[in-house]
Amino acid sequence: xxxxxxxxxxxxxxxxxxxxxxxxxxxxxxxxxxxxxxxxxxxxxxxxxxxxxxxxxxxxxxxxxxxxxxxxxxxxxxxxxxxxxxxxxxxxxxxxxxxxxxxxxxxxxxxxxxxxxxxxxxxxxxxxxxxxxxxxxxxxxxxxxxxxxxxxxxxxxxxxxxxxxxxxxxxxxxxxxxxxxxxxxxxxxxxxxxxxxxxxxxxxxxxxxxxxxxxxxxxxxxxxxxxxxxxxxxxxxxxxxxxxxxxxxxxxxxxxxxxx
Ligand code: CAA
Numbered sequence: 001x002x003x004x005x006x007x008x009x010x011x012x013x014x015x016x017x018x019x020x021x022x023x024x025x026x027x028x029x030x031x032x033x034x035x036x037x038x039x040x041x042x043x044x045x046x047x048x049x050x051x052x053x054x055x056x057x058x059x060x061x062x063x064x065x066x067x068x069x070x071x072x073x074x075x076x077x078x079x080x081x082x083x084x085x086x087x088x089x090x091x092x093x094x095x096x097x098x099x100x101x102x103x104x105x106x107x108x109x110x111x112x113x114x115x116x117x118x119x120x121x122x123x124x125x126x127x128x129x130x131x132x133x134x135x136x137x138x139x140x141x142x143x144x145x146x147x148x149x150x151x152x153x154x155x156x157x158x159x160x161x162x163x164x165x166x167x168x169x170x171x172x173x174x175x176x177x178x179x180x181x182x183x184x185x186x187x188x189x190x191x192x193x194x195x196x197x198x199x200x201x202x203x204x205x206x207x208x209x210x211x212x213x214x215x216x217x218x219x220x221x222x223x224x225x226x227x228x229x230x231x232x233x234x235x236x237x238x239x240x241x242x243x244x245x246x247x248x249x250x251x252x253x254x255x256x257x258x259x260x
Contacts, residue, residue, distance in 0.1 A: 001042055005032040007057065008039055013050040013200040014193060015043055018057050025064035026056040028111045030082075032067075033089055040092045047259065050200035050207075052096065053192050054119055055103040056112075059185070062102070062128065065110025068137065083142035086111060090118035090144050094215060097208045099199040103192035104128045104179065109167070114143035117152060120211065122178070123192050124170040125185040130178060131167035151218065153177050203241035203257040209233075 001008070007018040017039055019026040028036075043049050056062040066086070074082055093100055093115075102108075102119035108130045116122050116130075124130075132141050132149065140146065141162065150158040153176045161168070173179045183191045199207065209232035217225030236242055240260040248255035 001038065003035040003039065005029075006035050006039055010049065011193070012197070013048065014053065014196040015046075015049045015051075016053045016055065016189075016193075017043070018055050019063050020057040022056075022058035022061070024067065025061035025107055026058070026112070027064050027067040028086070028115070029067035029070055030085075033086055037089045037092065040089065040096060044092070044096045044098075047204075049098065050204055050259075051098055051196040052100045053103050053189075053196050054093070054100060054115065055189070055192070056105055059106065061106040061112070062104045062108040063112030063115055064107045065112050065133070066142070071137070071139070079142070086114075086143040090114060093118045094120075097211060098204070099196070099207060099211070101192050101196050101199075103188050104130075104170075105185070105188055110134055110141065110145075111143045114141060114145040114148065117148040117178075118144065121180050121195070122173075123181045123183060123188065123195065124173060124179045125188045126170050126182055127185050128170040128173070128179075128182075129167050130170070130173045131165065132162050133165040133167070135163060135165040149178075201257070203236075203239070203245060203255075204259040205239045205241060206236050209236050 005021050007020050009016045019032065021027060021032065043052055099121065100119040102116040102122045104116055104122060104124040106128055108116045108128060110133055113130050113132055132145050134141050146162060149161065157176050170182045174182045213229045213232050216228055241257045244257060245255045
């Protein structure tokens with residue numbers, strides 16, 4: 001599958017998906033959102049892909065937000081549909097059933113910060129910048145930012161960032177829990193690939209179960225979350241990979257998971 005605004009490469013079990021509009025700092029226009037949806041569906045259904053890295057082309061920007069040129073003419077209903085289309089794609093990334101690492105190589109603003117937050121984990125270059133500046137456009141985040149930012153960093157910090165629109169450094173993003181790791185810019189892709197390969201070698205069904213349990217569980221009351229966890233634990237116990245993992249432990253060897 002070929003795209004105008006995305007680059008998609010596979011390296012063993014790891015796929016690297018890069019937003020490719022560097023002239024506009026990888027701003028997400030309608031076509032890019034459409035291509036992102038197609039790429040995410042393809043990667044979700046490709047069993048040979050066990051982990052995905054999302055990044056931006058160029059040294060300056062991960063994604064500098066939704067394409068502001070497209071926002072100028074939107075009326076209320078169109079704006080609502082515009083937001084829903086982007087939200088659906090980011091939900092699909094979150095629900096891909098395999099780990100998705102955002103390798104944040106520069107500006108992650110507005111829809112870019114929202115894209116990073118929809119990923120499972122985030123590694124930032126030390127030069128990266130985060131923020132939800134929509135307030136300065138007379139707007140609010142429309143790709144899930146008010147929801148995911150609040151869950152990731154808590155209500156107080158989220159409201160500060162959402163209401164001021166201020167930009168924060170990678171170091172502050174790490175301190176508030178918006179990113180998992182910060183690395184020197186030159187090491188970003190190497191570190192992200194290493195992390196992705198570690199995750200790609202785990203038992204895929206157990207990985208999917210953890211992702212589902214955490215994702216759905218955090219949206220539910222404790223007892224219901226635990227019910228989901230128990231059901232998924234039951235599912236994981238029935239897999240060949242569970243047999244292999246427990247047997248390998250007892251035989252003091254490294255497990256070889258097959259995804260069955
Ligand atoms: N949409 C469209 N074009 C954008 C863009 C965006 N989000 N961000 C940058 N660009 C374009 C600029 O217009 C410029 O194009 P020209 O060369 O044709 O003038 C080019 O990218 C380079 O940008 P700058 O010259 O502005 O670069 P800079 O280094 O001076 O500043 C920046 C970089 C701070 C990221 C600045 O470009 C900026 O503030 N961008 C907008 C960030 C923003 O507000 N994002 C939120 C968008 S709304 C949103 O995302 C809603 C949502 O939740 C879905």
